[in-house]
Amino acid sequence: NAGVTQTPKFQVLKTGQSMTLQCAQDMNHEYMSWYRQDPGMGLRLIHYSVGAGITDQGEVPNGYNVSRSTTEDFPLRLLSAAPSQTSVYFCASSKTSLATTGELFFGEGSRLTVL
């Protein structure tokens, strides 16, 4: 089982460039989300989706866009990269409401550096 697959694993951008982080899951999970992880800050929720066509903002959504056209895919777009977006990005999915099991399945992360 592939689980949650993120690409690319590493990326270096210049300020102002745009890019898309890809996330795909093969577990037929309705819930998908994007987090960023920074030293001393823990994981912070950027955007999430409870199903195809439905997305909502998390704690730190500014500068990021998402869409959910299929159950499997949940790409994260950086519109105009800034050095403050240097971080490790994690995509995560869940089969049920987080209140039921608390279980998020995470990808291995995408390390982004913005110069």
Added chain:
Amino acid sequence: QKEVEQDPGPLSVPEGAIVSLNCTYSNSAFQYFMWYRQYSRKGPELLMYTYSSGNKEDGRFTAQVDKSSKYISLFIRDSQPSDSATYLCAMGVSGNKLVFGAGTILRVKS
């Protein structure tokens, strides 16, 4: 002030020791609580989930929740070098959003 506070460590213990990891929180609306383990350069994985105050045991791991004190703990008995990782507490109000602590780095020395 952060909603969830967690000492970042690192916490260094000898093999076989009992480890205590803790988080405090300020939002009394949090209903469910989790501990995730994250190995270096990997994504976090769920270790323990609890929905109420009290203790929950799973093998060498015990999760404890005290809602009156807004305090949760994870105890690891007979710690092993393979337990060396970052431990993240997490908690939620509704089913769609989790708030994570900053994580505690644990090192178990053989």
